[in-house]
Amino acid sequence: MIRVKELSKQFGGFTAVDKLSFFIPEGQVFGLLGENGAGKTTTLRMLATMLQPSSGSILIRGIHAIDFPEQARAHIGILFGGETGLYDRLTARENILYFARLNGMESKAANARVERLATQLEMTEYLDRRAGNFSKGMKQKVALARSIVHDPEIMLFDEPTAGLDVMAIRLVHAFIRELKAEGKTIVFSSHTMTEVMALCDAIGIIDRGKLIEFGSLKDLEKRAPGMSLEEFFLHRISEERR
Amino acid sequence: MRGYTWIVFKKELMDTFRDRKTIATSILIPILIFPILTFVMGIAMQGLFDDVESHVPIAIIGEESGVTEFLLETGLVEIKPEPDPMAALKDLDVFVVVEIPAGFTEMLKGKNMADLILHYDEASQKSTMALGTVQGLITQFQQEVVRQRLIDLGMDPGIVTAVKTESRALAEGESGNPVGAMLYMMLLPLMLTMWSAVGGIPAATDLGAGEKERQTLEPLLATRASRSQILFGKYFAVVIASVMGMLASLLGFLLATLLNPTVLASGGIMPLKAVLVIAVACLGLNFTFSAVELAISFYARNFKEAQTYLSPITILVMIPAYFTLYLDGKLIPESYFHIPIINTIAIIKEALARIYDPRHLMIVGVWLCVYVGIALLFTRRMFSRESVIFRN
Numbered sequence: 001m002i003r004v005k006e007l008s009k010q011f012g013g014f015t016a017v018d019k020l021s022f023f024i025p026e027g028q029v030f031g032l033l034g035e036n037g038a039g040k041t042t043t044l045r046m047l048a049t050m051l052q053p054s055s056g057s058i059l060i061r062g063i064h065a066i067d068f069p070e071q072a073r074a075h076i077g078i079l080f081g082g083e084t085g086l087y088d089r090l091t092a093r094e095n096i097l098y099f100a101r102l103n104g105m106e107s108k109a110a111n112a113r114v115e116r117l118a119t120q121l122e123m124t125e126y127l128d129r130r131a132g133n134f135s136k137g138m139k140q141k142v143a144l145a146r147s148i149v150h151d152p153e154i155m156l157f158d159e160p161t162a163g164l165d166v167m168a169i170r171l172v173h174a175f176i177r178e179l180k181a182e183g184k185t186i187v188f189s190s191h192t193m194t195e196v197m198a199l200c201d202a203i204g205i206i207d208r209g210k211l212i213e214f215g216s217l218k219d220l221e222k223r224a225p226g227m228s229l230e231e232f233f234l235h236r237i238s239e240e241r242r
Numbered sequence: 243m244r245g246y247t248w249i250v251f252k253k254e255l256m257d258t259f260r261d262r263k264t265i266a267t268s269i270l271i272p273i274l275i276f277p278i279l280t281f282v283m284g285i286a287m288q289g290l291f292d293d294v295e296s297h298v299p300i301a302i303i304g305e306e307s308g309v310t311e312f313l314l315e316t317g318l319v320e321i322k323p324e325p326d327p328m329a330a331l332k333d334l335d336v337f338v339v340v341e342i343p344a345g346f347t348e349m350l351k352g353k354n355m356a357d358l359i360l361h362y363d364e365a366s367q368k369s370t371m372a373l374g375t376v377q378g379l380i381t382q383f384q385q386e387v388v389r390q391r392l393i394d395l396g397m398d399p400g401i402v403t404a405v406k407t408e409s410r411a412l413a414e415g416e417s418g419n420p421v422g423a424m425l426y427m428m429l430l431p432l433m434l435t436m437w438s439a440v441g442g443i444p445a446a447t448d449l450g451a452g453e454k455e456r457q458t459l460e461p462l463l464a465t466r467a468s469r470s471q472i473l474f475g476k477y478f479a480v481v482i483a484s485v486m487g488m489l490a491s492l493l494g495f496l497l498a499t500l501l502n503p504t505v506l507a508s509g510g511i512m513p514l515k516a517v518l519v520i521a522v523a524c525l526g527l528n529f530t531f532s533a534v535e536l537a538i539s540f541y542a543r544n545f546k547e548a549q550t551y552l553s554p555i556t557i558l559v560m561i562p563a564y565f566t567l568y569l570d571g572k573l574i575p576e577s578y579f580h581i582p583i584i585n586t587i588a589i590i591k592e593a594l595a596r597i598y599d600p601r602h603l604m605i606v607g608v609w610l611c612v613y614v615g616i617a618l619l620f621t622r623r624m625f626s627r628e629s630v631i632f633r634n
Contacts, residue, residue, distance in 0.1 A: 011629075048464045051628055070466050078464045085457030089260040090253075101249045102465035146461065 001026040001185045002047065002154065007056035009042050009209075016042040018209035019056070024187060024202070026153075029180050031200035032189040033233060039209040040189035041080075044158045047187065048078050061153065074104060077152035079143060079160050088132030092123060092142045095131055096149050103150035110149070117145040140168045144175050155179055157188035161195060173199065193230045203229075205236055212240050246467035250475025254449055258483055264444045268483055272437055272491035276498035284502040294337065294371040301327035304342035308350065309358065312383045313340075318375065331363055337372035338362050340380075353391055426499065427571065431590040432563045433491055434520065435583065438527035439559040441487025442480045442535050443552050449476045450539025451548035459631070473536075473625045477618075480532040488524055516593040519603065523586045523593075526610030531555070533617035537624040543633055559583060571595030579605045582613065 002024040009017040017039045024030045034040045045051040047058060049069035058065040058072075065072035086095050093114055100110035118124045121141045126134065131142060147155070157176070161169045176199055179186060190196055196203055203220065205213035213220065213236055217229075224232045258264050301324040302310055313319045324330040327339045341359035349356035360376060363369040389399040453459040462472060535552055542548035562583040569578075571591035578588045579602050589606045592599065624630050 045460075045632075050460065050463045051632070070468055073464060073466050076464065078461060080457070080460050085461070087253075087257055087456070087458060089257050094253075094256075098249070098253050099461065099465060102246055102462070102467045104466050143461075 001028075001061060002187065003057075003059040004047070005057045005059075007043070007046060007058065008054045009039075009046060009051060010054045015209050017046070017053075020206075020209075020211050021056075022204055022211060022214055024185060026185050027180075027183045028201045029176070029186040029188070029199055031196040031203040032187065032206055033191065033193075033196055033203055034189070034206035035191060035237075038206045040206055041158050042209075043206070044078075044080075044156050044187065044189055048076055048156055049073055074150070075152050076154050076156060077147040077150065078156045078158070079147045080158045086131040086134070086139055086142055086146075089130060091128045091130055092134070092138075092145075093118075093127045095142055096145050099146045100149040105150055113149055113151070114145070117149060121145055136165065137168055137171065140164065140171060144172070148179070153185060155184050155186045155188075157186065159189055159191070161190070161192065193228070193233065197229055205233060207237050207240050210240075212236055246465075246471040247475045247478075250467065250472055251478045254445075254476055254479035255482060258445045258448065258479055261444075261448065264448065264483065267444045268441055268487040269490045272441070272487055273494040273497070276433070276491070276494040277501050280498040280502040290368065290371070294368055294375055298338065298372045298375050299336045300338045300340055300372075300376060301330055301336040302340050302342065303327050305344065305346060307342055307347045308387075309340070309342065309346075309380070309383050312386070313376075313379055316379055316382075318379065328361065331361055331369070334363065334366055334369065337366070337369045338376045340376065350387060427591070427594055428567050430495060430594065431587045432567060433495055434488065434524050434590060435527065435563050435587050436556070436559055437488045437491040438484065438524040438586075439531045439583075440556050441491070442484030442528065442532040443555065445480045445483035446532065446535035446539045447545060447548045447552060449480060450536050451542040451545050452539075454540075454542075455544045463631070469625055470622065473622060477533060477536055477621065480536050481528055484528045484532050485525070488528060512594075513596065515598060516596065519593040519598065520590050523589045523606065523610070526606075526614065527583070527586055530610070530613040530617045533614070533621040537617075537621040540621075540624055541630050541633065563587060566591070572597065574602075580609065582609070585609055 002022075004023070005021050007017060007020040008015065020039075020043060022030075032040050032043065042051060046053050047060075047065070049058075049065050049072055053066060060072040061075050063072045063075070086092075087098070090098070096114050096117065097110055100113060101107065105113065114127075118127045121144065123138065123141050123145070126138060131139065134142070155176075157172075160172050160176070164172065173195070176186060176188070180199075188199070197217070200217065202216045203213070204211050215223075220229070220232060224235065227235065296318060298319045299322050300313070300319050301322050310321065314321060322330065322336050324336060327336065330336045331339050339361040341361060343357055343359070346356045346358070358380060360373060360380070362373040388402060392399045392402065453462065463469070467475075535555065538551045539548045542551055562581070566578075566584055566587045569588070569591060572595050574588045574592060579585045585606045589602060592602060
């Protein structure tokens with residue numbers, strides 16, 4: 001589903017991502033763990049084809065994402081940094097429809113999909129109200145609906161719960177579980193161990209742009225028996241920096 | 243404009259014109275500013291003219307004479323009996339002091355040349371203008387004395403008038419207000435250029451830096467629309483906002499000429515040819531500046547930073563606009579048609595003077611195409627650079 005090979009990204013003389021390689025099969029939830037500045041966001045931005053890699057390759061459902069970014073993006077939905085950035089002067093419906101149309105949906109199909117999502121996420125009451133006066137929770141729901149309106153097979157979440165309150169975090173977690181149940185492939189970055197433990201099938205630990213660990217949770221448990229994920233994470237990072 | 247560009251354009255236009263701030267700054271202010279300005283100027287000018295043309299307070303130093311009677315008979319001056327006329331002039335209780343030297347009446351009676359001194363305060367606009375009015379009246383008095391002397395000599399007073407002049411305006415539909423028409427010719431190119439250049443700033447700020455600040459840019463970049471499609475959708479929305487701003491200012495200007503013709507006079511209805519030339523020249527600026535403003539806005543990290551970067555554009559346009567303020571539309575140096583912004587003002591001034599020189603039109607047309615091309619290339623380059631898009 002997602003195959004990344006020798007992926008690197010340099011900003012001037014600084015290497016943000018260094019020869020990353022991994023494969024995420026269909027329907028798997030993959031968590032990218034790392035400290036702030038480790039290279040998680042840069043990796044996800046490259047997967048979303050928003051950043052051009054310095055070298056390496058990305059295959060999204062068999063499509064070369066670097067050469068055909070627009071085709072690759074058709075299969076991807078994203079939610080960055082727990083953001084609830086909406087167009088305040090547009091209604092919730094207009095916000096979601098805009099992204100549906102920009103993801104290639106026909107007007108009629110897009111409208112029907114918005115109605116379905118509104119029911120599913122319980123936002124019919126304020127669907128035709130302007131987003132400027134929404135609460136954070138309401139905005140979060142619209143942002144979630146916007147990210148999946150075109151029904152992508154792959155979802156990318158960059159620290160999706162960062163800065164959110166408890167209710168919003170629960171909403172995002174439930175949303176990810178629902179997507180997982182639907183068989184979507186999910187990649188999300190986080191530095192919250194409990195979140196990763198609760199949601200992921202496999203994880204990768206990234207440090208200073210390098211993938212220093214990759215495997216299923218069970219694999220990791222086998223490699224470090226008796227250690228919690230947090231302990232293992234700290235252990236591997238200190239080992240790597242020695 | 244097709245596909246995703248059209249979707250982005252429609253959305254941006256709707257979003258922009260739902261913004262009260264943009265409507266206020268791009269449409270309402272340009273419509274209202276000139277009518278209000280000319281209304282206030284009209285009141286001030288009327289007050290000034292009333293003071294210096296109809297009831298000019300003056301004081302007299304010296305003997306009473308025929309000139310005093312003459313001035314009083316005109317009804318345009320009011321002679322104030324001031325104990326210290328020069329102090330009264332300093333305090334502007336009177337605007338002019340007429341000093342009649344001793345022996346003035348005798349000199350006139352003896353058919354000699356008599357001196358008269360007019361004191362005024364050069365630091366006072368009213369005093370300076372009143373001096374002109376009093377000088378005019380003294381000239382009339384002088385002509386009357388000469389006429390009487392010629393009659394006394396049995397001669398025709400007409401022999402001292404060798405040439406009689408009559409002024410007729412060249413322009414068709416002349417307004418009868420040459421000062422107003424001159425102001426119109428000076429201010430219209432300045433205003434059109436200014437608004438064509440800065441009219442798109444509020445929209446550009448919102449569609450570039452605003453998108454970053456709202457955190458909506460990343461989701462937008464992750465859609466199937468290509469960067470060029472997103473960019474051009476936004477660009478055309480900024481152009482429309484800019485054109486609306488320019489049209490609104492034009493409407494405001496026309497309203498000002500109708501509501502207060504004493505301050506601004508249009509000099510008659512502009513021919514369609516002139517309107518077309520001016521519209522194309524302004525559109526060139528709309529297209530160029532919209533691209534530059536959008537590029538700068540995308541470079542900025544947030545709304546506030548964009549406003550800081552974009553504000554100097556106003557000054558950048560004001561310099562050539564003021565440089566050419568007194569430029570005569572019929573005497574424009576050839577080199578001016580090659581200088582950015584000045585060439586647009588020059589072509590507008592020519593059109594207002596009903597001059598349509600194909601060579602000048604072609605030169606400016608080519609330059610405008612070059613500016614738009616360079617501006618678009620620059621904007622596209624900026625929008626494709628990761629260091630610009632992800633600068634925040």
